[in-house]
Amino acid sequence: MLTFAIVSPFVALGLALLGILWFGRRLGRHVESSLGMKPKSTLWEMFFTMRTHGLADLLMTMQRAESGQPAEHPMGSKPAVDWLNAIGFDPATFVPKLRSQNAPVDLRVTLGAQRSRPLHLAMPILIAPMGYGIALSAETKVALAQAATLAGIAILSGEGPYLPEERAFSERWILQESRGGWAHQPAVRNLADMIELQWGQASEAGKGLTKDRADLPPRVIQAVHGEAVIEAAPYHSIEEWVDEVRRQRSDCPLGVKIPASQHLESDLALLCALDIDVITLDGAGAGSAGSPAVISDYFGISTALAAYRAHRWLMQAGFRDRVSLVVSGGVHGAVDAARLIALGADAVAVGSELLFAALHEQVAEHWPMTPPTQMAFARSKRNHAPSLDVGQASEHITHWLDATRAELATILRTQGLSSLTELRATCPLIARTPLAARVFSLPFDGDGPTPPLVAHKVGELVASYAQLNRILTTISEEWAYASRRSWP
Template sequence: MLLSWMMMKMMDPMADEAMAKTLTEDYPDNPFLMVTVAEKLSPRAIMEAAMRAEAGKELVRPLGSPVVLSPWDKILLNPKQLFQLPYPDYTQVATQTVIGPYAKRPLRLDIPIMITGMSYGGSLSLLMKTALAQGAAMAGTSTNTGESAVVKEERDAARYLVGQYHRGGQLSGREQLEQLDAIEIQLGQGAWGGAVDEPMPAEQIGRHLRKAWQLEAGQSHTVYARMPGKQTPQDYINMVNAMKEQYEVPVGVKIAGTDYIEYELAVIAQTQADYIVVDGSEGGTSASNPTLQDNVGLPTFHTLVRTVDWLEDNHLRDRFSVIAAGGLTTPGHFLKALALGADAVYIGTIALMAAMQAQVVKALPQTPPSQLALYSGRITDKLDVDKAARHLANFLNSCTVEMQLAAQAVGKQALKDLERTDLVTVERDLAEFAGIRYAASHRQVPGAATQPGKYYQPEELPLH
């Protein structure tokens, strides 16, 4: 009590002086000026300006952009209660999905939520990669190598492993590719603004990673803007088709969201690929700079809608599975992406947060939680892999049950049955763009030919 009283007595004059200065001084000498400057520039711009002024080189911002332009919260699922009845048992709502159904060995998952490509070395620590693989296996879904190689620890922990045949070349050759349950040809990434050079100096590459990447001592590594040796779109078409001839698992192509998405899809349509991953600008990463994250590319929502629409308009939707990626964080996001036409979704940053769960206290307040997960993190050895795996599995299971309940409300017996008629928005532009119901109009019930205000007879309604 005495110490508290003494502290208050000491702080009182300082607080009085600060308040008096704030309320009486003109702006040039008033501390409140920083509030108005922050409102004008944003706290983020001020902090990043200071970092640039200190470093004199490009910034590296982990976990992606704070700029979220996908309007997921302006779209709602549309429940049915009487004219159509809810599905009788939410626990029986089917959650399975199939990626590449026409491949010799399709990728069959228990849930449509997949762990996205986050590489060992270029992004995450080996312990975190192992935890993600183990947790995904517990939930019956896949994990992804990202821009790295297949390593024994991840392969052993994973039930289903998707591998990225990427622009750095570390995952290539029959020995590596035959270990995979799906091959993903990575041509771009949303958080990197598509495809740019991604250098990694030799001094940042540890012994275990150097062996996995088959690098000599002192050798640096670069993920290039294009596949080495590829000069034309036809080179890529030939590469995809050659991969399809050699391997029985699904082969897919990953591209970043862009307003040229239809042009990109027109090239992919000339291949024999089994699936397409579209990665919006809101996606996460470990090391791209703020300019690429915040200013380059197309949001996930717009990318997904235009991808599915183009495939349908060109009678190609059945040929390709579609995986949506980039900033998807909640069961609601996942459901809406499925209803818009995705067969599955990729998650990254939110999966890391779920895996770390209460273990973030090992980092806070001295360092941010990313130091527990990133390859370059200072306390990666403190991660409890089993706990992280269990928490990720719990997160995925929780999301799945909530998705089943929502599907029950809209009268669906499987998550794959969700469609755009199950969505509604109060935004006219969104309704017109995505082809979903507009709440501020008297839309007819699908399948019922009636006028507003008419009493419906049971035989007129699409009862189920």
């Protein structure tokens, strides 16, 4: 019996291996046979189909077929032209001189410097507006607020209703007044360190949205009186909205957020005429809890182009010293932030990356039954995801921000710079493609300077042609004069 007990596991293992071998050979013969068949008669059809129709397109097609509603996808989209990845950095060597890795670097930023209570940030990062209840849970908002305070930066409230816990944990709190109208109370405005009027965002443009009661937590249902409705056109004009806020709060910076568009310069002219302190441009690639794919994938201009064009216009129009420029949409970390600041931004807003950081070490416990980001979103009748551990989430967001601060400092030192002001003034960037070089007026890394010997020869040739041109001109003038003299 003992011998049988010892041998039987090996017999079972051997039989299992034989079964796997037999099944593998059968499967191999079937696959080999199917390769010779017409694709439309086998599963290989999907291989050819997905070469033409991407996986994202197929998934959205299934959404439309199932619901009859516009397809959505969360957390933003990839711009058709990724300009940021077409730009690199120019390292310092002797000219400019490389700085020590211990050299001090100034990452501080001030928004709305002309106001009596400007907003001071320890580094050029803002936590993007992600509204309570409309998108995020109260736990996620609190974790973000705690991390922002520890990092010395500000958090924006987002489109959702006022969350007292967020304000309580935020040392620097920006009230974003949405087009929904539920956070426009005078008492809430008095609590803000800065106010931003949301006229639209890249992932939704200015179309507005409606959130059903079943998608909202009880506190939000009570605050918005049922369904959450954000109008496509606000209840009053931007001029009236600005005047209303200014009458109550003239001490703190006032900003306006708009999606970046091809008529960007006209929008900037209108906002500067209203004496706006901070302009936020949301570029293509901005994330959202559930954006219509037809807008988030195909509307607006890239964040890099928005920063470059806005900075250039503000400089030319003479507003750059009194208007702070914030850009958002597809910012993944320190590298993107540094590139956008070099192109002209004062600060950048980060959203999706911070949610991923917040969920670190918490998703694995519930995946794959729970989509990763659902733990960050507000729980409702349709979202039963487990709640977020606030302390753990706050710690990981803070770590992400600390790493970003260190990476920004490293980028500046490696370029021989000591401040963000120098980064924007010198714009030490290199274009990776000829098109990016032309669009952003940057040197192309495939060209390089003209060798001195060649430059000297070209100069001599140009001088020779100039001398020949003078001789030919003199001959032509003398011939014309002689011809007139000989004319009867």
